Amino acid sequence: MSVYPGRGVHGQVVEAIGRRIVHGQEAQGSTLDVDALEITYDVSKTVVREALKVLAAKGLVDARPRRGTFVRPRSEWSLLDPDLLRWQFEDPTGTRLLDDLYEVRIIVEPAGARLAATRRTEEDVERLAATLAAVEETSGAKEIIEADLAFHRQLLEASHNELLIRMEYIIETGLRARDLLVHAEGHQDDFLPPHQAVLDAVRASDTDGAERAMLNLLEQAAKDEQQIKNRGRE
Template sequence: MSSAGRLPLEPSEGLGIEFSEVRAGSASEVKTPGSQGPLGGGRHDRVLDSLGARIVSGELAPATMLDPVQLSQHYDVSRSVVREVLRSLGSRGLLRAVPGQGTFVRERSEWTLLDPDVLRWRYQSRKDPDFLAQLTEMRLTIEPTAARLAAERRTDSDVANIYIALSRMEDPQASTSEHVEADVHFHQALLLAAHNELFENMSTIIEIGLRARDAYVHGSIELDEGDKLREVVASHRGVLDAVRAGRPKSAELAMRKLLERSAADIARVQNRAD
């Protein structure tokens, strides 16, 4: 590894590697909050997305009985599609089937709250700063540790993937959506660099939290406001530099500061709204 500090303009210089794409789920695999379901258009996914959001939002309250016939008519789909959807929602803890009585909405305490779809439906139903705060708390328990492990275990390919994402983030010509995609890829690449399979499996949840945060913040704060873009890039570069240099404690601290800055942005938007 080369010495710590800013990477050269040509990131392959001195690294002796070929770039590889970030291996975590791509943006096409995990939709942003408010999109039409995790898998796209089909009838099953359309009904699953709509019914799941109605339950999570509270439109369909706990103990509400769901009539498959009425649902089939309401969504203009076959009863077999409805049955599959009800099973899918049941597997997420949202529904309970009682033999001889019917299918009922379960209490919130019984939901699988870390299921990616449940997280997405929750944010989709209401732009809730409290929910964003909970996501930030979860990220604070995972990502600083992932950064520390990444500094200990990263490969040249890992460093290149993180750099690629950062270079896209610092492009002043990038649109807000392009900046968000680069931000997501940065955090995914960092989780992968920790070489911990359990952290890799958390990448989808981290992505949903990050997209929810970015949608909330970037919808209210322009990236160039008060040199905001440069501040954001600098905080991410601090993480990359520590990981690349193999400084675990510095990487952990830099990631913690980055997430605390993110929480401050959420608070700033909330204060404006108030």
């Protein structure tokens, strides 16, 4: 069984079975043989059953009398669960969720940028500027990922629309998993200019400019995601 840093045996079994299901190696509707899983992963039946409970909570599996434990249809999966997002983005053939995330962002974030340019306070602008300033001092992947998440969250907070702000917390779950792939090695040069353009337009209360800058930023994001897809085909 592969080793997943930071996870014990129980967590490793969750990772292994979860990946198989999400990557299509365990078909939807198929029955899982608990005894076979115990042998395959060289763990106790208790560990397998506890792992299956975790996967059931994520919507991946269910258990019924006389049928046993089976893989639930994708429509019932908790797609925004952080592990599911990570497993889906790790699948070199599974780019569907990247496309879905992009479509949601293109609907929500340009409109959010327009509102932010209209409603932002000086404090909002200062927070956005501080986030980008911190990136200038590092090229580390972890710092860039956290800055990206913070910037997009702060931008929609600057819209001062409570429902729109809640949307960003949903988007952020997918965005974090996506960023782990895109910014795996750090991309400060690519990261700063499009984000700075959004900030400049918001600071200037330029609604059209803020919307346009966010569209440009998302266009760059789409190019980054296309590189991920191309790597998956190699």
